[in-house]
Amino acid sequence: MVQAMDGVVSPSRHSRWTALVVLCAGTLMTVLDGSIVTVAMPAIQSGLGFSPAGLAWVVNAYLIAFAGLLLLAGRLGDLIGRRRMFVSGLAVFTAASVLCGVSTSSGALIAARFAQGIGGAMTSAVVLGMLVALFPEGRDRARAIAVFSAVGAAGGALGTFLGGALTSALGWHSIFLINLPIGVAALIAALRVLADDRGQGLGKGADYAGAVLVTAALMLGVHTIVRAAARGWTSTPTLGFGALSVLLLAAFAVRQVYAADPLLRPRLLRSRTLAGANLVQLLMVAGMFTFQYLGALYIQRVLGFDELLTGIAFLPAPLVIGVLMLGFSARLTVRFGPRRVLLSGLALIVTGLAVLGRAPADGTYAMDVLPVMLLLGTGFGLAMPALTGLAMADVRPEDGGLASGLFNTGQVVGGALGLAVTAALASGRTRELLGAGDDAIAALSGGYQLAFRTAAGLAVVALLAAAALLRTEGPRTEKPRKKRARTVKSGTGKPRTGEPRTNEPRTPTTHTG
Structure with a gap:
């Protein structure tokens, strides 16, 4: 059992990493759900008779509940205990997933998706606070953040593959019902591995x-x-x-x-590092969400891939992210500092989105999409762990849940805002090209190009903001100081070196003549 102290603190290295696995399992379930639905949307529409406008609420209901409750859930986690909030969130999310999977009407599915968003917010809001309490500093914290970020980043792209595979093989219901065994296993493990922290108490005020x-x-x-x-x-x-x-x-x-x-202490917003990291994340995620969602549409509607092939086409990105985060990002962060690693990753993201901005109507996956997958996977694999470490570097232990909720809120709002803006631009450009006489494929491609170029612009602003605002290089490893031998004069006047200290008072030496 992991001992409690400011969340979860382990007495041994083994138990800390076991606890991290549990936190990552709960995070993976909520992250997968954010992207696994997108590929199954056509099947959900035909299965439950959604109108085109109503279908958007399958995503919107989840996003609204998730984003709206992150800050409150983070603060309540600090007050009542982060483990209790995490476990309760897992239970709500798992139960809501089952309700989604057995829904027989559009209204029932939307209501269950809203409940899923509530459970996702409860779980996600406190994870980073628990993680930084488990790994207070140093190389282990960098590695833990890299593992956690790999699960989050790769999970989003992996959800596209699983959504296509499960929908093709078992139907759209399976994308929700798969959360039942994962959720139950994570819930049991959390109760056994994570210690119960008492929190600050509701008397502190919510x-x-x-x-x-x-x-x-x-x-x-x-x-x-x-x-x-x-x-x-x-x-x-x-x-x-x-x-x-x-x-x-x-x-x-x-x-x-x-x-x-x-609820939100002003000192958190006065932290240049935390505020800057949230701004950079909002802009970076806005660009990456454009790639994840509109990139999938480009592959399907322009290149002609079906759901399963689209999911397979996205696999290189999570593979690169996973290998990089688990194998190299922690070492690079410790050696070069999180700021330099972040700037390098953002530069690669800018390059990848700019290349995607020329995606042609007669393009091919190997020439026009795969290189972008590798660039963006590498860039995000470098940037996200470094950014997460910077965001939580100066946070006090009692503010861990709230800062975690704030960081996750920026991610969700950034994704929703970026996708809404770029999707609207893509749609408007497509209509404009159709009106000018272009064929449907060329018009779609032109719309996606504008969206991807806009996403590249957002990534450029993220890069500039990171360079200007995030100057913290994180914890530095201090060189051990050489012990200097003390020289003490003996009664004969000759120096003696290395005399050990004692707790007894020293008799002063008297010098004569």
Whole structure:
């Protein structure tokens, strides 16, 4: 059993890594669910009779609940104990997955997906806080973050493959029901391996008014973003709901200044490293989500791949990410510092997205997609662990859950915002080209090119922000100081070296003549 101290702290190296495996298993389940659904969307639409507009809510319901509750779940994890929040989240997510798998109507599936988002937020919000408590510093922390990041990054791309394979072989229900054995195993392991931490206690205050404000603001903001493509960015609902979301966030900010026990302590936002890392992550993930979702559409609609082949086509990216993160990124981070590794990774992401921006209508997978997969896989494999380490480097132990929730919120909001913007640009460009007389494939390709170039621009801004804001190089290994032999004069006046110290008072030496 792992002893509790500020979350989870292990007395032995073996138990710490066992606990990390459990945390990664719970994370993998929620990460897979974010991408496994995309390939199965056509099958879900035909199976439950979704309208084209209603089908988007299979994704939107999950995103809104997940993003809206991350901050609150992170703070509650600090108060009631992160293990309790993690285990409860696993239970909610697993039960909701079963409800998704047995849904027989569109309304039932959307409601179950919302419940899945709640469970995912509860689980994900506290994981990073638990991880940094398990591995306080040094090479082990770099390795642990690399493993955790590999699971998250590779899991997203792996979900595309599993979604295609499971849907083709067993039907769309299986993409949800597969979470049942994984969730039960992770739940049992978490109860056995992770120690129960008491947290700070609800008496410290959860700032319920602030929680309502920020949860409403985030849910409404994500809802506005994901619906903007259909409604139009300048439509009355988009502008109205967007303004209301900003007002709620402003009210939340004011509340945090005057609340006795604020939900989001101002000192977290004053941390240049944490705030900068969240901004860089938001921009980087916005670009990568464009590749993950619109890249899959390019492979299917322009290159003509089916669901299974599309999933297989995405496999090089998670393989590169996994090999790099598990084998090299921790060593590179320790040797060169997280900032240099992050900047190198972002430069590769910019290059990959820029290359994808020329994806032609008559392109081939080997020439136009595979090189991009390798570039983006390498770039993300370098950037994400370094960025995660920087984000959590200066966080106090009592703020671990909240900082973890904040970091995950930036990831979800960045993905939703980036995809909404680039998808709208791609759709508008496609319509424009169709109106100009281009054939359907050429028009689709032109729309995707604009989206990928926009994503490359977002990655450029992320690179510039990282260079300007993230100057922390992380923990440095200090060279051991050479012990200097002390010289003590003897009664004869000759020096003696290396005399051991004792706890007894030393008699002063008297010099005469």
